[in-house]
Each structure stands twice: as C-alpha cells, then as structure tokens.
Amino acid sequence: MVGVVGESGAPVVGRDEFVPQLPPTQHRTIVVVDVAGFTDPSRTVTHLLAVQEGLYDVLGTAFSEAGIDLGECDVEDRGDGALILLPPTISKSRVADELPARLVAGLHRYNVVHADEAKVKLRVGMHFGEIRRNDHGFVGHAVNHAFRILDAAEAKSALATSRGVLALIASRYFYEEVISQDAGAVPGAYRQIPVEVKKTSTAAWLRLPDDWASPVPQPSGEAEMHEDDRPWEVVSEPDLNRLRDLLADLSVPHLPTLVRRAAGPTVPIPPAGTAWEVFAYLSDFNAGPDGLPPNLAFVDLLAMEVDDQVGERLAEWANHQAVRLRRGDAVRLRREGWTEIPAEPRLYLVFAVEPDAIDERICRLSYWRQDDPLDWPPQLGGSFDVMVDDLEFRTDDLIKETELVWAGESVSAALEFVLPRSLFHLPVHLWQKEHDSGDPRPLCLDYEIAIRSLERMRAAHWHRMWRVRWSSMLRDPSSSRVFLPLASAAKYHRMDAVLSDLEWVGLVMTEAPAPHPKPGAGPDELTAALRSGIPVLCWHPTASRQELQEMVNRLLDNGGLKSLPSRTQSSRKSMYSVAESTQSNLIGGFILLWDDPDRLLSLGQPTVTSPS
Structure with a gap:
C-alpha cells in the first residue's frame, strides 16, 4: 500500500487496513434448544442442575438414536438451552424425520422419574444457513434467525397449554426445503405461526409431536379439521370421517399393550382416552421397518379386541387402507405374529x-x-x-x-x-x-x-x-x-x-x-x-x-x-x-x-x- 502523509507529517493509515479478514463461511444445519420455564421460581438450584444434566442426557440419547453423533456436532451451552450445529455430512432429513420421536421418548423417560419442579418441556428450533466461527463461538444471521423463531410467542403459549413435552419450530426455509418434501417428516402436522421477536417479523411452522389430547387451537373462522391438521394426512377425508365415527366414543381395552404392539417399545404410552385420540396420537409416529404405519396397526389390533360388529367394520377399514398403501403383506405377517391377549393377563x-x-x-x-x-x-x-x-x-x-x-x-x-x-x-x-x-x-x-x-x-x-x-x-x-x-x-x-x-x-x-x-x-x-x-x-x-x-x-x-x-x-x-x-x-x-x-x-x- 502507498503511504500517505498528513498535514502534521504523520502517516495516514489506508482505509482498507480497517477491514478485518473474515473467517470463511460454513453451511450448517442449525438446531437450537430451550427449556421452557427454566427460571420458574419453584425450581431450586438442585432442580436446575438436574434439569441441565437431564437436558444433555436426553439430547445425547435422542441424537444417537436418530443416527447423529452429538460428539461430532458443535454445541454451545446457553444455560437454559443449547445451540447445536450439525456437520455438513449429516442429512437435514434426520433432524426433521427421526429426531422428534426420539426427543419425545427421551423427555417422557426423564420426566417420569423426576419431581414436577425438575420436569422438562423443550422448544426446538430448526433452520440452516451460512455461519462463521471466531475465537468466541459462532455468528451469523442464520443463528440469530434460529433463536428468533425459537422465541415466538405462539410457540411458547402452545407448549405451555399442551400436555405434550416438545414443540418443534421450523423456519420457513427449513419447512419448505426439507419438511414439506418428505412425507416421513409429517408436514401435515405443522401449522404456520407468526414470529414477532425484537426486530424480526416473519413466519415459522409449529408442530407439537406428542400433543394428542390438547390440539393447538385454530384461528377463528377456520374449519374444525383443516387439511393440514388431519391425524393422518394420507387418508381421504371420507375414510377418516368414517373411522372417526367408529372410534370417537370407543374406549381402548389393554391400552398400553395395544400401543406397544402397534408402535413398538420406544413410543411413550399416552394417557387413557378414546380410541380416536389414540389413533390421532399414533399418527405422529413413523412406520416401522415393514412400512406399516402404527396408527393402521392400532386399528387392526383394536378390531380383534372389540365386539363383533364394530370389530368387523374396523377390520374392513384397516384392510382397505392396507391394500391402498400396498401393505397387505405387512398386515398379514403382523397378524400371524400377534398372540391373543389372555383372558386373565x-x-x-x-x-x-x-x-x-x-x-x-x-x-x-x-x-x-x-x-x-x-x-x-x-x-x-x-x-x-x-x-x-x-x-x-x-x-x-x-x-x-x-x-x-x-x-x-x-x-x-x-x-x-x-x-x-x-x-x-x-x-x-x-x-x-x-x-x-x-x-x-x-x-x-x-x-x-x-x-x-x-x-x-x-x-x-x-x-x-x-x-x-x-x-x-x-x-x-x-x-x-x-x-x-x-x-x-x-x-x-x-x-x-x-x-x-x-x-x-x-x-x-x-x-x-x-x-x-x-x-x-x-x-x-x-x-x-x-x-x-x-x-x-x-x-x-x-x-x-x-x-x-x-x-x-x-x-x-x-x-x-x-x-x-x-x-x-x-x-x-x-x-x-x-x-x-x-x-x-x-x-x-x-x-x-x-x-x-x-x-x-x-x-x-x-x-x-x-x-x-
């Protein structure tokens, strides 16, 4: 650079020397986590320590079960939450498809053995974008945006009034590019919410994976069942209505047994409710290795446990859906493996x-x-x-x-x-x-x-x-x-x-x-x-x-x-x-x-x- 001498004879530093050299950008999947009500006055220091330890136990197990090694991620502790940046080699679909169910299972297992003051509900934000790393951590508009959607007022209130333990908040870009393109990520279970946080005004997508008993209220004026809020969006509306008529007032015999057989041992058992509520709850979980959705397996199992007339109609409904989904062989093999529940179990x-x-x-x-x-x-x-x-x-x-x-x-x-x-x-x-x-x-x-x-x-x-x-x-x-x-x-x-x-x-x-x-x-x-x-x-x-x-x-x-x-x-x-x-x-x-x-x-x- 050519030096310049000022009126006093002192050299004037060239303007380009004030420009810092920026670290290179990295494209990363961003997951941000916040413990709802972490600072609740009822929590003692002992409770806070248990919550923080429990949070990382749940995260570590859930990420591992979803095929993601948390040790390979960059994790910044935020006291009542965390910033997690996934390596570029990890597919975003794992976050959208497999991680939610594992988080729900882990949170239920943690909460069931802890006092009310140490129980945990989580808000989890999902986004992606370009970030930079310096000596103090990670910076970038994408990180800021992830924390803004995490603080959306409607997401906080929905989780607070929910019987569930997890709220997923996806950025508009993450929803459009990842979730909406993959039926396994259950895009129909999300609904759009406004985000007005500090100077950010945008929209995000909210899902409560285990909130089967207290659905997020719809804005006034919308139909009772919006197209995107059906318990199982791949079923036609007439078929779904017909099933709801059969299940709405039907109690579920041997509820834990039927849920375990339909969905496997890792799915938390819902509280006792009507058969329709259980069906809606299971609609939020992915199919097993045989491709049979757990809610369809539940209906098929239920058909064998109720009286002849209702049982026959449920079996007919399940057979129709199995044929339509090309899962007839899976249903047949499961039926062969199911043992009748004993008269005095x-x-x-x-x-x-x-x-x-x-x-x-x-x-x-x-x-x-x-x-x-x-x-x-x-x-x-x-x-x-x-x-x-x-x-x-x-x-x-x-x-x-x-x-x-x-x-x-x-x-x-x-x-x-x-x-x-x-x-x-x-x-x-x-x-x-x-x-x-x-x-x-x-x-x-x-x-x-x-x-x-x-x-x-x-x-x-x-x-x-x-x-x-x-x-x-x-x-x-x-x-x-x-x-x-x-x-x-x-x-x-x-x-x-x-x-x-x-x-x-x-x-x-x-x-x-x-x-x-x-x-x-x-x-x-x-x-x-x-x-x-x-x-x-x-x-x-x-x-x-x-x-x-x-x-x-x-x-x-x-x-x-x-x-x-x-x-x-x-x-x-x-x-x-x-x-x-x-x-x-x-x-x-x-x-x-x-x-x-x-x-x-x-x-x-x-x-x-x-x-x-």
Missing part, C-alpha cells in the same frame, strides 16, 4: 437392587415395567443410585408412575424384587405405597409380591438346571415336591446331594439365609438350592421349624405349588382383615422366593434415563 413391575461395592448404605435401583403381558423382556425404565433406607419410597414413586401408564388396563399386576442375598432381609412384602397421602396402603393388598435371586440371574451357568426344574414344576406342581429338611445340613455337600434329585422343585429352609456365606463352611442351603436350580424357596426369620412347616402345608393345601403366590398374598391380606393371631403374625415374616427363568432381565443393559 398379568403385568409385572420388576425392581432390581444391586449393592454398592464400597458403601453398603447405597444401592443401584433399576426397574422394568411390562406393558404387554406377552412381551418379555420389557425395556429398562431407569437405573439410579439411592440410599438403601430410601428404597421403599423410591419404589413407591415408580409404582405410582407405573399405575398412571397402566390406567387403561383391566388386568392383575405383580411386583418382583430381584435382590442380592445380602438384602434378602428387606421386608418388601410389608412395604407400602402412597406415602405422600399421609395414609399409605400396604402393597400386598394390590399385588402378589415375590423376591428373586440377583446372583442366580447373573450366573448363566446355573440357568439350564433352573429351567429344567421350572418346567418340571409346571408339569407336576404337587406339594410333595417341596423338600422339608429335618435339620440343617452338617455334612459338606450333603444339601447339594439331596437337592440333586430332580423330584425336588421347592425347599423350605431351616433358617433365614445369612447375608453372606460363611467362609470355609461349604455351600449353605441357599447356595445349594440356587445352584441346583430350585425355583421356589421359603423361609422365616423367627418361626420355629415346626411353625414354618405347618404354615407351608396350609399354603400348599388344595392348590399345590402353582397357587403358592396367590395363597401367600391372600394370607398376607388377612393380616389386615382379621383379628391379630399367631398365624397372622407368622405370615408377616414369611418370605417367598418365586424365581421364573422365563422372565430373565438384561441386568447389564444401558439405562434409558439418568436421574439425579
């Missing part, structure tokens, strides 16, 4: 407790909730550390949440506790629920309760004999197959030898098992029974051998082993319904280990939630 809620290796006051509590009585194993619902003294109260919370999901069912339920022998002393059969009511209710009044062995579930090399004994018991459950030892085994391996006889499928132990085997004493009764595959064990911590044997004989009379869990529950109920007696006092300490090898759990699988 039962659902299980299973808790597994694993002691901490260092601090015996702490344990790891995991739980599995079964929503289909024929579907096993269920998906892991959550896993988190708790104090042993708080176990009863944490299980109370989870039982309450489970009953909300099971509200649409009319089936019996049972509780199982998979415990290590060091915690067999926990009186889970005497635990109560609804502590927050001030008048807790004993669990045994509503559920059969049994404990199971954590050590045996983990020891796969014991499982063959376990299955042999269980199958043998189902064929012949006579009470004579319960071994009643006269005294504890003094000779080394004597109990092993006795229980090796395949005649035995049950054992009345001479004493309550010690928390840990005695070093050098050889296998005790519990170890021998578990290794031999004995599926039914019982003991009492204080009763005499004669008292315990008499109690077991009463429980086994006229029903054998198969009726032992139900008769045990009935006897436990009697503790609260009859005058106090020696018998009622004894049943309060009676422990039943009822261990079914056909209901194994994957104890090492990753947890789907990470509660604080």
Whole structure:
C-alpha cells in the first residue's frame, strides 16, 4: 500500500487496513434448544442442575438414536438451552424425520422419574444457513434467525397449554426445503405461526409431536379439521370421517399393550382416552421397518379386541387402507405374529437392587415395567443410585408412575424384587405405597409380591438346571415336591446331594439365609438350592421349624405349588382383615422366593434415563 502523509507529517493509515479478514463461511444445519420455564421460581438450584444434566442426557440419547453423533456436532451451552450445529455430512432429513420421536421418548423417560419442579418441556428450533466461527463461538444471521423463531410467542403459549413435552419450530426455509418434501417428516402436522421477536417479523411452522389430547387451537373462522391438521394426512377425508365415527366414543381395552404392539417399545404410552385420540396420537409416529404405519396397526389390533360388529367394520377399514398403501403383506405377517391377549393377563413391575461395592448404605435401583403381558423382556425404565433406607419410597414413586401408564388396563399386576442375598432381609412384602397421602396402603393388598435371586440371574451357568426344574414344576406342581429338611445340613455337600434329585422343585429352609456365606463352611442351603436350580424357596426369620412347616402345608393345601403366590398374598391380606393371631403374625415374616427363568432381565443393559 502507498503511504500517505498528513498535514502534521504523520502517516495516514489506508482505509482498507480497517477491514478485518473474515473467517470463511460454513453451511450448517442449525438446531437450537430451550427449556421452557427454566427460571420458574419453584425450581431450586438442585432442580436446575438436574434439569441441565437431564437436558444433555436426553439430547445425547435422542441424537444417537436418530443416527447423529452429538460428539461430532458443535454445541454451545446457553444455560437454559443449547445451540447445536450439525456437520455438513449429516442429512437435514434426520433432524426433521427421526429426531422428534426420539426427543419425545427421551423427555417422557426423564420426566417420569423426576419431581414436577425438575420436569422438562423443550422448544426446538430448526433452520440452516451460512455461519462463521471466531475465537468466541459462532455468528451469523442464520443463528440469530434460529433463536428468533425459537422465541415466538405462539410457540411458547402452545407448549405451555399442551400436555405434550416438545414443540418443534421450523423456519420457513427449513419447512419448505426439507419438511414439506418428505412425507416421513409429517408436514401435515405443522401449522404456520407468526414470529414477532425484537426486530424480526416473519413466519415459522409449529408442530407439537406428542400433543394428542390438547390440539393447538385454530384461528377463528377456520374449519374444525383443516387439511393440514388431519391425524393422518394420507387418508381421504371420507375414510377418516368414517373411522372417526367408529372410534370417537370407543374406549381402548389393554391400552398400553395395544400401543406397544402397534408402535413398538420406544413410543411413550399416552394417557387413557378414546380410541380416536389414540389413533390421532399414533399418527405422529413413523412406520416401522415393514412400512406399516402404527396408527393402521392400532386399528387392526383394536378390531380383534372389540365386539363383533364394530370389530368387523374396523377390520374392513384397516384392510382397505392396507391394500391402498400396498401393505397387505405387512398386515398379514403382523397378524400371524400377534398372540391373543389372555383372558386373565398379568403385568409385572420388576425392581432390581444391586449393592454398592464400597458403601453398603447405597444401592443401584433399576426397574422394568411390562406393558404387554406377552412381551418379555420389557425395556429398562431407569437405573439410579439411592440410599438403601430410601428404597421403599423410591419404589413407591415408580409404582405410582407405573399405575398412571397402566390406567387403561383391566388386568392383575405383580411386583418382583430381584435382590442380592445380602438384602434378602428387606421386608418388601410389608412395604407400602402412597406415602405422600399421609395414609399409605400396604402393597400386598394390590399385588402378589415375590423376591428373586440377583446372583442366580447373573450366573448363566446355573440357568439350564433352573429351567429344567421350572418346567418340571409346571408339569407336576404337587406339594410333595417341596423338600422339608429335618435339620440343617452338617455334612459338606450333603444339601447339594439331596437337592440333586430332580423330584425336588421347592425347599423350605431351616433358617433365614445369612447375608453372606460363611467362609470355609461349604455351600449353605441357599447356595445349594440356587445352584441346583430350585425355583421356589421359603423361609422365616423367627418361626420355629415346626411353625414354618405347618404354615407351608396350609399354603400348599388344595392348590399345590402353582397357587403358592396367590395363597401367600391372600394370607398376607388377612393380616389386615382379621383379628391379630399367631398365624397372622407368622405370615408377616414369611418370605417367598418365586424365581421364573422365563422372565430373565438384561441386568447389564444401558439405562434409558439418568436421574439425579
């Protein structure tokens, strides 16, 4: 550059030296996230920390399940949200098509195990454009625009009045170029909203993916069902109206079971509602690998559960849609794989407790909730550390949440506790629920309760004999197959030898098992029974051998082993319904280990939630 000298003789810097060298532009897909009501005064610092940790757990899992590695994205924390820039190699369609359902599932799993003050609803903005990066982060009009649409007043109010947990806000460009071009992104579920934020005046597109029960109100003057707001936009209006007439006043039997079978285990169970509301809810989820939309599968399943006339009309409607969509083979294959729901089905809620290796006051509590009585194993619902003294109260919370999901069912339920022998002393059969009511209710009044062995579930090399004994018991459950030892085994391996006889499928132990085997004493009764595959064990911590044997004989009379869990529950109920007696006092300490090898759990699988 040629230098210029001013009147004072000082050099004048050329104007072009004031122009900074800009970093290169990058075209990126932009996802911005905001936690609704993050600064609500009811949230304590502990709640805020849980919300922020939960947010990133949900984001990480949802992005991963949508095929996006969050670690490869550029993420800027915004305190109550985040700015996420996807690599150019990631298709925008993944964000529009696969990410919403994964976010909904993750948020529901997080919320179900957290207090109201720590629950999360999210607004998620989607945009793309050119951005630049400097030492302090990312800048560009596209980033600004993404945050402006995220703050749209109508999006905030819609989510606030919704029963759902997620609001998607797409920029006009993202909607037109990505969403509207892909039926899998459900463009008909979006509606246009105005955006007036600071100096930005534009329009965006709003969708509430899981808001099946409280639809976003339409502007006045529009028809009740706008073309873009049908529950399933690929169905003709006459067909949709005909289906609505059939479903509008129809309750859904076995709601969780039907939703799981129609949509798979990752779709959150909606609250109990009419069949039409459930159909509309499932319309927001993508088809499975066989191309069958979950709402169509739901109608087909429902047809088999309702009375003949309505069932026939629903089956006719489902067949017509399957043929029209060229999914007749998929419907046929699903029907062949569906097993009829039993006349007296039962659902299980299973808790597994694993002691901490260092601090015996702490344990790891995991739980599995079964929503289909024929579907096993269920998906892991959550896993988190708790104090042993708080176990009863944490299980109370989870039982309450489970009953909300099971509200649409009319089936019996049972509780199982998979415990290590060091915690067999926990009186889970005497635990109560609804502590927050001030008048807790004993669990045994509503559920059969049994404990199971954590050590045996983990020891796969014991499982063959376990299955042999269980199958043998189902064929012949006579009470004579319960071994009643006269005294504890003094000779080394004597109990092993006795229980090796395949005649035995049950054992009345001479004493309550010690928390840990005695070093050098050889296998005790519990170890021998578990290794031999004995599926039914019982003991009492204080009763005499004669008292315990008499109690077991009463429980086994006229029903054998198969009726032992139900008769045990009935006897436990009697503790609260009859005058106090020696018998009622004894049943309060009676422990039943009822261990079914056909209901194994994957104890090492990753947890789907990470509660604080």
